[in-house]
Amino acid sequence: MIAVLFRFIAGLFGKITPFKSEMRKDERDAAVLSFRLKKTVVLVGMMGSGKTAIGTALARRLGVPFLDSDAEIEKAANMTIAEIFERDGEPFFRRKEAQVINRLLKAKPGVLSTGGGAFLQERNRKAIGESGVAVWLRADLDLLWNRVKHKTTRPLLITDDPRRTLSEIYEARVPIYAEAALAVDADAAYSIDEMTDRVIDVLKTRPDVLEAA
Secondary structure (H helix, E strand, O other): OHHHHHHHHHHHHHHHHHHHHHHHHHHHHHHHOOEEEOOEEEEEOOOOOOHHHHHHHHHHHHOOOEEEHHHHHHHHHOOOHHHHHHHHOHHHHHHHHHHHHHHHHOOOOOEEEOOOOHHHOHHHHHHHHHHEEEEEEEOOHHHHHHHHOOOOOOHHHOOOOHHHHHHHHHHHHHHHHOOOOEEEEOOOOOOHHHHHHHHHHHHOOOOOOEEEO
16 A cells, blocks of 8 residues: 555656756746837758747747738739749749738737848848848758758759758858847757747847847
8 A cells, every 4th residue: 555655746846847947947038028029030051050949939038029021022913932932933033022021010010020031132131131030040051951951842852962062052141141130059969948948049139129128
């Protein structure tokens, strides 16, 4: 009987442990919610840098909307990005992308994830600088390749040598991404929550963007 009682107690504590862990996570989120987002945070960077995953987590932590410019374009066109590229070409896509980004920047402050080529357009950089703040998720080439090499949804990488193509895109884009107001280094060892922590730490250096409530 005593052995059965001990097993019951041990099982009870085993069930309680995950709940305690979740409470710590909630407490961390509550601490971040003591800040007020004053400008839209626009995540920029290469394909595979984690803009959607980090953007979703960041928006949840700050209690603000999360938007994805590529998703908004696909919703409006009822087509995938790859299909738009194939049917209408990149210039058409970039025009629509600029229109969507401008519209989203006029909404209430939130977190906006953009496609890898969006920040390359001067008109987009200007709009983001005027109405929001750009945060570059800076990842090295090896990390990016590991994340995108098995995906078939990247129209720019549909080439005979996608690794080389990614390298060429990387070299061309990095100097422009460096114009972002803020940057956070990605690391393969970081979890989504850990990377989100680092983004929040950088945002805290800009009280015009993230203000203590």
